[in-house]
Amino acid sequence: ILNVEQSPQSLHVQEGDSTNFTCSFPSSNFYALHWYRWETAKSPEALFVMTLNGDEKKKGRISATLNTKEGYSYLYIKGSQPEDSATYLCAPHGTDKLIFGTGTRLQVFP
């Protein structure tokens, strides 16, 4: 896995809006996909580890889906809150390592 692309690069939404981001990666040599949330001045926080095509995971208002055949994952946030403001990173795991994307920076305005 060489190229991991996340879109959009940044996003500004109002409190209460729902939003979603995309992570694209080459589908060959795929083993797992990690999603992290990284708030300013804090450590990256693990959200999900997904391995199977069609996998769906949920944690509160945040959910993610995985399509390993076409090489993408979506992260959804329902009813965004200001505390959701952070950079969201995806990282597919190839044969020997995690490759991080550059992230989607989300800002939620009250």
Add this chain to the structure above:
Amino acid sequence: DAGVTQSPTHLIKTRGQHVTLRCSPISGHKSVSWYQQVLGQGPQFIFQYYEKEERGRGNFPDRFSARQFPNYSSELNVNALLLGDSALYLCASSLRGPLEDTQYFGPGTRLTVL
């Protein structure tokens, strides 16, 4: 339970010097991974250790080395520092490794090379 700890939190060095960064994993975790993060990019994988053995290495020069101790703590060493080594260095621990398990990150060490 304490999370992943890293020391020091900040460090300033000059070109050509050597630096050692330290990481203590969550109790019970046997895998430690090191990442370098520069502004505007995602973390880049440097090394992974599991049960004191190197399990993976990223595309970094030989100036970068690491080891894992019997208590599963780890050190990252960088020799002959260059300006481009200025970055946030993150350590992450997991039970077996990021292929199988959730990784937990430490707060990082901010290295500045002058």
